[in-house]
Amino acid sequence: QKEVEQNSGPLSVPEGAIASLNCTYSDRVSQSFFWYRQYSGKSPELIMSIYSNGDKEDGRFTAQLNKASQYVSLLIRDSQPSDSATYLCAVNTINDYKLSFGAGTTVTVRA
């Protein structure tokens, strides 16, 4: 089983809709959770971090964490064509602090 799994996508949403991305992780001692955005041909860019259970909002992005279910999600509200990218979930484990990534979910926002 991979350490970090994401819904494989691709995900296509109309402009203005909500895009919902999911991620599960296998290591119960994971402590920090991140969402990166990667445009085609570019490097990953950190857009959200979340460390405790619940929701964290930043502009149109909301990250949700449920450690009991080993689940983290990202909601993109009022999706824009500029949100079209691959979104990578990353998890940091407490034992060794290495940062592991999921395979990514490609989102396309249709104008």
Next chain:
Amino acid sequence: DARVTQTPRHKVTEMGQEVTMRCQPILGHNTVFWYRQTMMQGLELLAYFRNRAPLDDSGMPKDRFSAEMPDATLATLKIQPSEPRDSAVYFCASDNSYPNTEAFFGQGTRLTVV
């Protein structure tokens, strides 16, 4: 504008040649990660350092890959000899938010081995 700098941006080399990729982390960042990205495997962690000490290089093929951090401003990833299957984008990332690891990525080195 603080950023992670990687050189070269692109490298085409013949099978069997040595390849060296360099990374300058953000000034003051004490953790450096090396990742490899391919369509098939996604982002794979190859090695990482904290305060210049290697913490884990279990993701690297040991017989041909080596990673070092000769000083706080330079990390290197070397492949010798290179093989076509090493063709990928290699990313360096740095971080100074221990233990939460908010890493910032360089632009990557696109390696093609022919």
